[in-house]
Amino acid sequence: MKLKLDKKDFKPFLQSLMDEYDLFAPVELAEGVSVFKMIDQPGEVHLTELLPQKPAKEFFFPQSEIMFRYEKIGKQKQMISEEEVKRERILLGAKPCDIEAISIIEKVFVGEEYTDVYFLEKRKKTTIIGLGCNHPLSTCFCSSTGGDPFLRAGSDLFFIDLDEAYFVELLTEKGMAFHKNKFFKEADSKDLTLVKELEEKAFEKIGYSIPVDGIEKRLDLMAESSFWDRVHEKCIGCRICTYLCPTCHCFDIVDEDEHPRGKRVRNWDSCLSPLYSLETSGHNPRPTCRERTRQRLMHKFNYFPKNFNQVACVGCGRCILYCPVHFDIRQAIIATSPKRPRRFVGKRI
């Protein structure tokens, strides 16, 4: 069903969503810095061409999440589970890369062997309104990792910014529930042409290709390659690339104890931190940045494809944009390939 939502109706539309759902969307925290947050006022919603710094994974897999609380009363120990998600939720304005990433981590959290109730509960109660990516950046490479700037998969509704209005597609049963929404109008053929033009333009922009195909096999032979001796050198071991990565999903579980009560908390963890693999004995099987960088790349492009038939990278480019020492994961991928395209863009300062 092809519909549209006039921009002048956008705020009332958001308000109508908030009456029924908890609404989560990008919010600007400081100039140029945004994250997905629960919306209190429709005016807070900040949909821009740029991806929010923190990816949408945070919505299903928060950076810090209480699993349960405990309390000791006399000799009795009591465990109190955290409240379930009470209201249905809407995630609005996530780009296709972030949404694809959610389906990637879902493979881990909702697998055949294990089911993570915390993730699943939020996933089940969420309707996703995706937003087409009209202007991919030069750091984007989603088309090389199996995605594209207008990939609908994973979205229940899909919006495309037509400047004056949002083009609206209802894609799933959850999405179809909106077909009688009073703010949606029928789209006309002009809108359809505009959508096509926008898509073509975006595809053209992201036309270059990074040799991700076959990387799993190539890395099979590279566990002890001298490649790892150099590629890590500039890495300073911060956690930006893993925390801002929409597919990285490692966590650490700790008890925050305030005797006689406390809480068990799950926090994001990062393979680039020395602490990540430090054992109780004091031995660290990944003692330097070399092993940790190898782990990061191997997990994304070798172990994950082995387990789930898909690379754990959606080409969003955040790790390239925000790395303080300008590590470029595309160059690392290229370096594993015998077909080595030259660098993408020409002369620099």
Next chain:
Amino acid sequence: MIQQKIIEKAKELLLKKEVDLVIGFSEWTLPLRTTPIFIRTPEGADSLIWNSLCENNLATYLHKFSRFKVGIVVKGCDARSVTALSFEKRFKPDQVFLIGVPCQRMVDRRKVKRAVKGEILRATEQGDQIMVQGNNFETVLKRNDFLYPSCQVCTHRTPVQANILIGDPVEEVPLVEIHPDVKEFEKKSPSDRWRFFEKESSRCIRCYACREVCPMCYCPECFVDSSSPKWIERGLSPEDLQFYHIVRAYHQTGRCSGCGACERACPMEIRLTYLTQKLNQDVKELFGFESGIDGDALPPLSTYNIEDRQEFIK
């Protein structure tokens, strides 16, 4: 010219085997960025560059290469970090060869990005101008309008204690007397100061990039990572974020060179140098000390003097 001289010096050091490697800057894939590069052969030195985007403090890599003889390209602030580290006995003085470059002050890439509409795909620097180009635009910007705050107040652009100086020393006059963020901060009432600090630190995602890029943060175990005793929780509660930010800043007292690397590294653009620069200012005012200038002077927190001011003891 400066770039050519850096390349020649690096080649010479590597050829004569005076160092095992040279750490410098190179271009990489993004416009408005440079990247640290580690060079082991004289031919490799041709990749070295020098411009107003060499923003990283390379002294931080000296910890990683502590078993090597290292040639390192340093600006004024980076050289100060090396001197301060050498005072803290992180390495033997003859282990490091400082290729000092008088700094033209570094350009804030985020500020440049925000000055234009559309993505910058190409950037070139010519004298006092930066030309940026994107798909449908081309703009010329005045370099001095886009400098990092820490660079605007810098009075040690010429590296002191360098083994060789590439180019002539520059005039040590700051562009502004007081760090713009410190100035703003000092004007605030105590409660407004707290609110500002609270707001800035609330964006923290605990990636620790500010810690990792800092040459002076080299504790084998940072207080935030210690599990016994556990000083701080691992989550995002405001008190933990504030605790981390206060302690990180205070551990820099009398040690920080004011390079601003912490603030540049932060993906959430949390302002950090208003704290460290304020501390630097206080240390200078109270004890007449600036970190990394005189390699023999004792940092105020490493010594005591019976004449020390003590009116805070009531």
